[in-house]
Amino acid sequence: MCDICGCGEPGKSAHAHDHHHPHDHGGQARRFSFAPETTGLPGFGPTRVVELSTRLLDRNDAYAADVATRLAAARTFAANLLSSPGAGKTTLLVETLKRISSRWSCAVIEGDQHTDLDAKRVEATGVPAVQLNTGKGCHLDAHMVLHALDVLPSVQCLLIENVGNLICPAGFKLGETRRVVLLSVTEGEDKPLKYPDAFAGADLMLLTKIDLLPHVDFDVVRCLEYARRIKPGLDVIEVSARSGEGMEAWIAWLSAGLRRSVD
């Protein structure tokens, strides 16, 4: 039983999934202990030791596998959009939906710490949206997405706007088909080096707000070189949701993924 909301464990049972242990314990592992050593507890009988190998992310990964199974059964293409706050995720989403929602059925999951402002912006385009507020949390997890799927209609294209944060969302799979990282030209071109995990796990990088390039000191060539140091061969599309430049290439990338999922 899930201790968050009382729903079932991912994959129905706690240990339905395989554990992967691609690491070894050679090398100089550093070990340190917190709190003093204790030698048994009076009144509790002999101490027993249970050896385990359970990853902290196993449960999220199992929920993510459940999401992926549901999406595949419904022939849904899902993109998980990651970026720092203010990189232009919501504007890009709204402009994207205007261009594709007459051709493909769409829905949006919006992740934010607070407010439903983004979901309202999306719903103004006529596309159903569900807002997930993470409160103190810094990322969406697969369990939240599973519940969002319960309240959304089955669609061909599901766009998930993760919480604006380049660190934590990178570690949590959502069961998405593709992961897209956004970086705007008003940020530093060295962001791929500073927050590498978000770029290492991405299938596509969108360089956004390129209409602002004449007004900022942003070295596009250097930025792409940095991004491909982290992920060699990473696909990049330069785009401006405001001017529409590059939107065609982005829509073509999305449509290719959609055709693969829907067919």
Added chain:
Amino acid sequence: MHEVALAEEVLHIVGIEAERHGLSRVTEIGLSIGAWSCVVPEALAFALEAVLAGSVASGARLDLESVPGRLRCGECDNEYAPEDRYEPCPACGRFGPQVIAGNDMIVRRVAGA
């Protein structure tokens, strides 16, 4: 940043194991934390102290093992152990190595009575 969420996951795993093995009190939790798992062991220990309070593992001793990172080059198969997870291969200079150790956070041991 998300140490509290991870500490809650530790409690979830420990709770399941305590019930499965009939432990009414957990006195020690062994964890191994990869050098590149984006978790600071001290911060996780701090979060655990708060999250475990009042649970079956309240006040349990934490044994945190920090696992060093290790990479394998996709080009020449060279294995190396740099500080930086994104360091190119020192033998051939290729970027984008595969992580073979240092990414995971694992509950290794639960002890109690």
